[in-house]
Amino acid sequence: MNENLVIIPTYNEINNIEFIINKITSLNIDVDILVVDDNSPDKTYEKVEFLKKNISNLYLIINNKKSGIGKAYIKGFEFAISNNYSKIIQIDADMSHDPNDIYRLLKYSKNYDLVIGSRYINGIRIVNWPLSRLALSYFANLYAKIITGLNIYDCTGGYKCIDIDLLKSINLNSINSQGYSFQIEINYRACIKNFKIKEIPIIFTDRTIGKSKMSKRIIIEAIFIVPMLRLKKILKLIK
Ligand SMILES: Nc1nc2c(ncn2[C@@H]2O[C@H](COP(=O)(O)OP(=O)(O)OP(=O)(O)O)[C@@H](O)[C@H]2O)c(=O)[nH]1
Ligand SMILES: [Mg+2]
Numbered sequence: 001m002n003e004n005l006v007i008i009p010t011y012n013e014i015n016n017i018e019f020i021i022n023k024i025t026s027l028n029i030d031v032d033i034l035v036v037d038d039n040s041p042d043k044t045y046e047k048v049e050f051l052k053k054n055i056s057n058l059y060l061i062i063n064n065k066k067s068g069i070g071k072a073y074i075k076g077f078e079f080a081i082s083n084n085y086s087k088i089i090q091i092d093a094d095m096s097h098d099p100n101d102i103y104r105l106l107k108y109s110k111n112y113d114l115v116i117g118s119r120y121i122n123g124i125r126i127v128n129w130p131l132s133r134l135a136l137s138y139f140a141n142l143y144a145k146i147i148t149g150l151n152i153y154d155c156t157g158g159y160k161c162i163d164i165d166l167l168k169s170i171n172l173n174s175i176n177s178q179g180y181s182f183q184i185e186i187n188y189r190a191c192i193k194n195f196k197i198k199e200i201p202i203i204f205t206d207r208t209i210g211k212s213k214m215s216k217r218i219i220i221e222a223i224f225i226v227p228m229l230r231l232k233k234i235l236k237l238i239k
Helices: 017-026 044-052 069-082 099-109 131-148 164-169 180-192 216-234
Strands: 004-010 031-037 058-062 087-090 114-118 160-163 197-201
Touching (some): 017 031, 017 044, 031 044, 058 069, 069 180, 087 164, 099 114, 099 197
Parallel strands (some): 004 031, 031 058
C-alpha cells in the first residue's frame, strides 16, 4: 500500500471513471485510489471492478444505495484510517478537478493539515459554468463564510488534501451533512480544532460528460446546516 490515498465518490460516472483513474495512475506520484460508489444504476462499479484487475492499488467500496457525497466520503475516511494512510485527497470523478493539481495539494500538505483547492482565492477561476450556477456557488460560499466566520473563500469545494490526524480527531459518526454542507462541516471542524488550513488556487472546469447531482435538496440542506454548525459550536455541541 502507498502512503497516501485518493478518494473518488461516484454516482453514475460510467463515462468518466476510467479516464480519471488512468490520469491519476499516470501521474508520477505513489498514491492508492479508492472509489466509493453508491450502487450507481449505470454500473460505474462494474467498470471499476474491471479496472481493478490491472491496477493493483485501486480499491472499491460499493454502498447499497445513494446516500450523498458526505456519507460516501465518510466510508472512504474510515477505510483510510483503518489502513493507516497519511494523507487523503478528495477529488470529483467528472474531471472538474485537474489531477495534476494533486502534486501541489500534497506539497502544501507537508505544512498544513487541510489544503483546499480553491476556486475563489485570488479571483474566480471557473470554466464553462453558466452565470446562474456560478452565482449560486459564489453566494453560497459568501453565506457560509459570513455565518461560520471561517476565513475560507471556497468552503464548498471538493478538491482537498486532508491529514489523517485531522480525520481521526473528528467523530465521523456525528456528521450528518450529505451534500456541499459536508465540505463546509469538515472545514469548520478543522478550524475549531485549530488545524492548519491553506487555500491554494485551482482551475475548476465544468463537467463535459455525465449529469450533475446538484439538487434543491442539497441547497436547502446547506442553508440550514450552516447556521446549525455555528449554533452547535456556541452550545459546545461540537468540540
Ligand atoms: N457515492 C456518491 N457520489 C456522489 C453522490 N453525489 C455526487 N457524487 C459524486 O461526487 C462528485 C461531485 O458530484 P457532482 O455531481 O459532479 O457535483 P458538482 O461537481 O458540484 O456538480 P456538477 O459538476 O455540475 O456535476 C462526483 O464524482 C459525483 O459522482 C452520491 O450521492 N454518492
Ligand atoms: Mg462536478
